[in-house]
Amino acid sequence: MKNLKLKSARAALDLSQQELAEKVGVSRQTINAIEKGDYNPTIQLCKSICKVLGKTLDELFWDD
């Protein structure tokens, strides 16, 4: 399932996948895979992404 919340939060900060990837220390393909729902990140990576995007885990990774 696609993670549209992550994608929109990234877009809101005007960050590209590459820029977000560099900030959290992963490859651009990993961010792409998370947004497309092809990869389930570890809690550590989820926390890093939340810190960079200024969001909580619930806001980005909790299914409604």
Added chain:
Amino acid sequence: MKKKGLIIGIACICIVLLIGLYFLFGNRGETITDFRFTEDIVVENGVADIAESEIPFTLGEDGTYVMHTTWNAKEDGMISGLAVYNPAGEIVFCVTGESVEADSIEVELEAGEYIAHYYYMTNEEAVNALVEKSGADEYGDEPYTYAVNGTYEITYQFSIRKTDGMNIWLCLGVLAGVVIGAILIIVVLTLTKTDGNIEPKYDERQLLERGKGFKLGFFVEMIYTAFLILMYIMEIKVPVATEVLLFFGILLSVSVYAIYCIRKEAYISLNENAKKINIVFLVIGIENLLIGVSHCFSGGMIQDGVLAFRSLNLICGIFMMIMSIVIGTSQMGKKEEEE
């Protein structure tokens, strides 16, 4: 940048020094005698017109020697044998066959007059008598064809080389090869990194995919080996040398692993430059292809009717080029992927 330059500089100096050392002292011994002759042997009613030839040679000093001989019969029916006799009349090296390329083990020989005695045999009794005389424990199991009338033109070659065994300089030569290989790997690893480190860095998804790639490569190698074992049990012969078959399995499994990782974007690490990696693959691939093609023209690819060890350069080159293409297409696909 300074660190990188220093590493490359030291590596270059080491390479030049070690290559010099190898060529100066790492020789593999001295050839004492090397002769080649061609015999036209006519066989009529199962009897050869020439039974044997003798070539004497002298060893000037005691030492460790390796003997080498080759001959190649174009047609079945003539079995040749070589027995090398020492001054005491004992056989120190013996080999028989229709076509032969053989090396002796390293043998301790005394100075004196030796004889390389070639026998031209047209019946099983003569072959068995020579093998028995040489004191060999086993007889060859080749299904020889005997006593076919005709003319056989066979070229025989014999050489004897003095070795000093694994002397200190030969050891250093081998060590130099290993060190040069290691230095080259370190240089390539350093140059392809974007942060000057040797160690690649992967993120969690890449590590996961690499693990799956390893598993896939391992299973490919296991299935391939099982397939080879089955072929061996069922006595299915393929015109490929054993070492080529085994090395092909390694290449196949490594390629499966690498291609899986490339497709999953887990081959190139976070601190590696994909373009530089691809250039390394291209250079190694082209180099191996060129060496392989040169083997094709020199006739080294096929030996005794089977695909020989030298074909590995061509196979390796093809695999490297495939990898390079896969990395190239993967990099091109990346640009279109981002949403």
